[in-house]
Amino acid sequence: MRTARAFACTTLTLTDLAEKPVWGYAGRTLSGAVTSPQGTSWLRVVSERPDKAHGKLWDGPKTAQELLPPAIPRPALHQVHDWQAVGWAYRAELYQHTDAAVISRSPVLEHDPDLPEAWWTELRAALDSLAQASTERIAVREEYIRRAVPEHTGCDVGEIQWATAHGDFHWSNLGGPDLTILDWEGWGSAPVAFDAAQLYLYSLHTPATAAHVRQTFAHVLGTPAARVAELTVCAQVLQAADRTPFYRELAGPVKEYLDATYERTR
Structure with missing residues (x-):
């Protein structure tokens, strides 16, 4: 996951600011602050086996950004990037940074x-x-x-x-x-x-x-x-x-x- 996060930063032209990125449940996600063309942002990297990299959980953040009312207070999702490596599928989600x-x-x-x-x-x-x-x-x-x-x-x-x-x-x-x-x-x-x-x-x-x-x-x-x-x-x-x-x-x-x-x- 750390390698995947570094790859995402390189691919999306981001600078990693997270000295201690935040692990999600069971190590499935790794998140932390980055700098991007939009300024300070939040990068969340998700991992899954390739045969499971689809469906409700995989696409939830993307469909929420596309379909839910903007009045619901949540960080905007700016960019999504998918790739596969060493038997795993990865998704990088670049979000608006929040101070909350x-x-x-x-x-x-x-x-x-x-x-x-x-x-x-x-x-x-x-x-x-x-x-x-x-x-x-x-x-x-x-x-x-x-x-x-x-x-x-x-x-x-x-x-x-x-x-x-x-x-x-x-x-x-x-x-x-x-x-x-x-x-x-x-x-x-x-x-x-x-x-x-x-x-x-x-x-x-x-x-x-x-x-x-x-x-x-x-x-x-x-x-x-x-x-x-x-x-x-x-x-x-x-x-x-x-x-x-x-x-x-x-x-x-x-x-x-x-x-x-x-x-x-x-």
Whole structure:
């Protein structure tokens, strides 16, 4: 990945500014600041086996730049460059640089962030705008929901209402104090209120922030349609708790929330 990043800098005429570039999950991505013809920018290099270098995750950032409303606050994607080497496919994505800092290094929030009320207002407006965007992309598949929710939560699914979602809406993909939404790989259709439900459940370690999330998104989380979204996020957490540390941390609070909120049918 370091060699791939150096190759991308040479090919795109960039100067690498990152002394300690940021690794993504399982070393799949490597990101950091660079200088470019646009000034200071952000270079993200993605790796994948060639037979998997296509589809939803691979093309998510590119299609988000092309199709989503510009009012949704996110770094603009300036350039994409693909190549293959030594049995791997690589994609270099050159983004607008942002001064926003991620709210949490872990997807699960451990400390209440000090965010201005305007940040919360803009967050609600961004998700409302995103929910109305038209797409054929799928963030969460119905087949998965109808299998995983009963298996891991003991609840029936029922009717599903759909909206467009970010799909990975947690605290390490949000920046502040000026709102910035990062990592658009997995966006697409999901149950109504999916992003709000994910942010709420990933805040359970911090009751004050969880309550703020609940208040900000009461217009969607307070509707019957949000039930499927909450149960789906709970199922995702519980399914992966034995292999992913931050899910393991969240499993206990999620089980408590399930017991307090939903009647199990099995």
